[in-house]
Every structure is written in C-alpha cells, then in structure tokens.
Amino acid sequence: MDVKRTISDLQDFYSLSLHGLLGIAGRPFYFKDALLQMDYAGAGSVVIVVIVDLFVGMALSLQLAAELSSLGLKMYIGMIVGISVVRELGPVVTALVFTGRVGAGMASELGSMALGHQVDTIRVFGLDPVKKLVTPRIVSSLIMLPALTVIGVAVSLLGGYYIAVFVSHQSGTVYWTSIRNILTVENVLAGASKPFIFAYLISSICCYMGLSTRGGSVGLRQATTRAVVMSIVMIIVADFVLTRMLLYVLGFSV
Amino acid sequence: MIRFEEVNFAYGARSVLRSVSLSVGFHERVAVLGGSGEGKTTILKLILGLIRPDTGSIIIDGDDITRRSESELRETRMKFSIVFQEGALFDSLDVKENVAFCLREYTDMSEDEINARVRHILASVGVEQALELMPEELSGGMHRRVSIARSLALDTPRMFLYDEPTTGLDPVNADNICGLIAELSKNGKGFIMVTHKVSDALKVADRFIFLRNGSLLFDGNRHELLNSDHPDIMIFINEVCIQGPSGA
Numbered sequence: 001m002d003v004k005r006t007i008s009d010l011q012d013f014y015s016l017s018l019h020g021l022l023g024i025a026g027r028p029f030y031f032k033d034a035l036l037q038m039d040y041a042g043a044g045s046v047v048i049v050v051i052v053d054l055f056v057g058m059a060l061s062l063q064l065a066a067e068l069s070s071l072g073l074k075m076y077i078g079m080i081v082g083i084s085v086v087r088e089l090g091p092v093v094t095a096l097v098f099t100g101r102v103g104a105g106m107a108s109e110l111g112s113m114a115l116g117h118q119v120d121t122i123r124v125f126g127l128d129p130v131k132k133l134v135t136p137r138i139v140s141s142l143i144m145l146p147a148l149t150v151i152g153v154a155v156s157l158l159g160g161y162y163i164a165v166f167v168s169h170q171s172g173t174v175y176w177t178s179i180r181n182i183l184t185v186e187n188v189l190a191g192a193s194k195p196f197i198f199a200y201l202i203s204s205i206c207c208y209m210g211l212s213t214r215g216g217s218v219g220l221r222q223a224t225t226r227a228v229v230m231s232i233v234m235i236i237v238a239d240f241v242l243t244r245m246l247l248y249v250l251g252f253s254v
Numbered sequence: 255m256i257r258f259e260e261v262n263f264a265y266g267a268r269s270v271l272r273s274v275s276l277s278v279g280f281h282e283r284v285a286v287l288g289g290s291g292e293g294k295t296t297i298l299k300l301i302l303g304l305i306r307p308d309t310g311s312i313i314i315d316g317d318d319i320t321r322r323s324e325s326e327l328r329e330t331r332m333k334f335s336i337v338f339q340e341g342a343l344f345d346s347l348d349v350k351e352n353v354a355f356c357l358r359e360y361t362d363m364s365e366d367e368i369n370a371r372v373r374h375i376l377a378s379v380g381v382e383q384a385l386e387l388m389p390e391e392l393s394g395g396m397h398r399r400v401s402i403a404r405s406l407a408l409d410t411p412r413m414f415l416y417d418e419p420t421t422g423l424d425p426v427n428a429d430n431i432c433g434l435i436a437e438l439s440k441n442g443k444g445f446i447m448v449t450h451k452v453s454d455a456l457k458v459a460d461r462f463i464f465l466r467n468g469s470l471l472f473d474g475n476r477h478e479l480l481n482s483d484h485p486d487i488m489i490f491i492n493e494v495c496i497q498g499p500s501g502a
C-alpha cells in the first residue's frame with residue numbers, strides 16, 4: 001500500500017467534499033444544474049425506493065409476527081416495526097438504494113466527463129469544476145435523500161400494516177396507535193438526522209471517485225465500483241456512530 | 255509570450271518531457287509534431303496549467319504559472335481556447351447549448367442575443383444545420399467544427415490550442431478543418447496545433463517544433479523542416495512526399 005499516495009488521496013477527498021459543500025454559500029449559483037440533479041436523484045428514485053422499502057417493512061413485520069405470536073405479544077408488532085423503521089431501517093435502506101442508483105450514476109457520469117476531457121474543458125473555460133459539478137450534486141442529495149427517506153419510512157410502515165392486519169390478523173387501530181405512540185420527537189430526530197449525513201457522504205464520495213477516474217473504460221468501471229462500495233461501507237459505519245451519538249444526546253439508556 | 259524553461263514532466267515512472275525550453279508568441283502559427291506518446295499533448299496541458307511540470311518553469315506573459323493555484327490560473331486560462339482531440343463537447347448538452355456555454359457563464363446576453371450569436375458562430379464554421387443535434391449525432395468532422403465553434407464563443411482568448419484536430423477524419427474533412435484553422439488565424443490570433451500529420455501542419459503553420467523522446471529535436475520554419483536531413487524527421491516528411499503537400 002502506497003501510504004504517501006493514500007494520504008494525498010484523502011487530502012484531495014477532504015478538500016473536494018469541503019469545497020463542494022461550501023460552494024452552496026458563494027456565487028455563482030448553479031440553480032438549473034441543481035434542479036436537474038434533483039429531478040434525477042429524487043423523482044427518478046421514488047419508484048425503486050417505494051418498492052424496496054415496502055418489502056423491507058413487510059418482511060420485518062412478517063418476521064416479528066412469527067416470533068411474537070408464540071409469545072402472545074403480537075400487539076407489539078406496530079411498535080417494533082415503527083421504531084426499527086423510523087430510527088434505523090428507513091434511513092439506511094433508502095440510503096443504500098440511493099447509493100446504488102444515484103451514487104453510481106454520479107460516479108460514472110463524472111468519470112466519463114473526466115475521461116472525455118469535459119472536466120478539463122470546464123477548467124479551461126475558467127470555471128471551477130467543483131462548484132459547477134459537485135456542489136449541485138451535494139445540494140440535490142441533501143434535499144432529495146431526506147425526502148425519499150420520509151417516503152420510504154411511510155411505505156415501510158404501510159407494508160408492516162398490511163402484514164400485521166391482513167396476514168397476522170391484528171387490529172389496524174392497535175397498529176397505528178402503536179406507530180403514533182413511538183413517533184416522539186426523540187425517535188423522529190434519531191431517524192431524520194441520518195439522511196443528511198448519508199447524503200453528504202454518498203455525494204462527496206461518488207463525486208470524488210468520478211472526478212479522479214483514470215484509465216479508460218476499465219478505470220471507469222473501477223471508479224464506479226469503488227464509489228458504491230466505499231459509500232455503502234461509510235453508510236453502515238456512520239449509521240453506527242450516529243446511532244451511538246444520538247442515543248446519548250437524546251437521553252436513551254442502553 | 256509563452257516560455258518553457260527546462261521543463262521536465264513524467265507520468266509516474268515514464269518520462270514524457272525532458273528539459274524542454276521554448277518560446278512562442280501569441281500571434282505565431284505553430285505546429286508541434288512528433289510520434290504518439292512523445293509529449294505533444296502534454297505541452298498543451300502544461301500551458302493551460304491542467305498539469306504541473308516536475309521541474310522547470312512555464313511563464314505566460316511574464317507570469318510564472320508553475321506553482322499557481324487553480325483559482326489563480328483562471329485568468330491565464332482565459333487567454334487560451336483549446337479544441338481537444340475528440341472535441342470534448344458536453345455530451346449532456348445539444349450543440350446550441352455547447353456553443354452557448356460560455357456566453358451563459360460570462361455574459362448578460364438575452365436568450366435572443368445568445369441564439370443569434372450561436373447561429374452566427376455555427377454558420378462561420380459551416381455547421382449551422384447542427385444547432386439542435388446532440389454530440390453523439392454528429393460526424394467526426396462536425397464534432398471538431400462544433401468544438402471550434404465553442405472555442406470562438408467568447409472574444410477573450412488570444413491564442414487557440416488544437417490537439418490533433420484532424421486525427422480520425424477522412425482527407426476531405428481533415429482538409430476542411432485545416433482550412434478553418436488557417437482562416438481563423440487571419441485575425442492575428444495565433445495557434446499551437448499538435449499533430450502527427452506533417453501534411454496538415456504544412457497547410458496551416460509557419461513554425462514547426464518536432465519532439466522526439468520528450469526532447470526538442472527541431473524548431474524551425476517550413477523550409478528548414480522540409481530540408482532537414484535528420485532521419486527521424488525525414489520519416490515524417492516522406493509521408494508528405496507520398497501524399498503530396500498541398501500547402502507546401
């Protein structure tokens with residue numbers, strides 16, 4: 001492992017991710033670019049997020065029904081599904097789907113631009129490629145991933161409801177009452193803060209990997225794979241760290 | 255004035271340029287010749303600050319740009335306009351938006367004014383019919399022409415840089431591109447054209463620089479080039495003798 005190269009790459013990554021984020025605050029603003037990215041990242045991802053989160057909610061509810069019925073505790077399905085989905089599964093699963101669809105797209109698009117000298121062309125035109133290409137993608141991710149997470153959580157809860165009521169024959173009223181009871185400020189904050197961190201991580205990692213693509217089509221494949229793998233690993237690690245921090249900050253005892 | 259002083263550059267372990275020193279005026283019409291991998295394109299990238307030399311200095315208009323930051327390089331880059339080998343058009347934008355790119359970034363022109371300017375520029379390079387096409391719908395020759403049109407959008411560049419502008423084109427299209435390059439240089443703006451085709455270089459350039467193994471092998475005018483007895487240069491000249499130098 002080339003330590004010097006690794007440190008240099010990390011420096012470049014931190015510089016790009018910070019510069020990309022700070023680009024939100026200064027002129028010029030690339031509103032149109034950000035809107036196009038939001039359309040691709042948000043509207044284009046709704047269907048897949050709905051499908052994945054629906055089945056995650058249904059599978060979770062099914063597993064819980066199987067275990068809790070033997071204990072005579074099936075009335076707790078709603079509560080456990082609600083806590084799991086709102087705090088943990090909703091944000092993480094949606095972020096993973098977002099990585100696979102949007103993150104991979106960012107890395108391959110920017111990689112292709114880098115290989116085709118389009119990024120160099122932007123630099124020659126006297127423009128800042130980070131501001132022009134990275135900042136709109138960070139902005140769109142920071143807006144659309146939380147929005148998709150809200151949709152994903154809602155759909156997961158609906159999936160859980162379907163299994164609890166129509167398969168496990170529980171009362172729908174009990175299910176929704178349990179859900180309403182767990183929607184406390186603490187639980188909602190614990191789940192709602194994560195998508196912003198995940199969005200920043202995914203967009204920064206995927207943009208960096210894309211812009212640093214070298215070596216033709218093989219290099220593009222490697223850059224896209226690295227972007228997706230790194231993003232997934234960082235989502236899982238960040239999720240643990242965030243969960244630990246949030247439980248402490250929000251006063252949960254473990 | 256562009257000045258290279260003892261410039262060395264390597265891609266990893268592969269040395270590309272070795273102690274290259276040269277001076278080029280903004281008004282000059284220069285062709286950089288040499289085989290593949292001899293560092294021709296590297297010279298253009300170094301001029302624009304897209305890569306940095308390992309040692310040596312690059313001085314543009316008296317300013318040493320060798321260690322300048324990205325933001326400090328912007329002013330220097332605006333003095334040039336480059337046409338990359340494959341055109342490097344933005345593939346998510348149509349031809350009109352590619353040519354209008356800089357106009358939207360740097361001017362307050364209205365939509366009507368931008369439309370008129372884009373049509374005028376495209377007409378001047380002979381591809382006005384391509385206005386609404388996407389880059390992937392263009393032929394190789396049209397691609398280069400649109401790329402040249404994009405480089406003409408702003409009046410700020412003082413010099414054009416062409417990276418293998420005729421590579422991959424049929425003889426007719428290559429000849430048209432050479433004619434366009436020659437035409438554009440008539441307004442006093444010079445160019446540096448990187449190419450391995452001596453026949454194309456002879457059609458447009460007045461000064462010829464020949465690179466061999468990363469070093470400057472030859473720097474002279476048309477007469478000196480055609481009468482060189484260096485075996486490496488003679489191989490390239492023979493190509494012209496076989497094809498017939500239309501501009502020589």
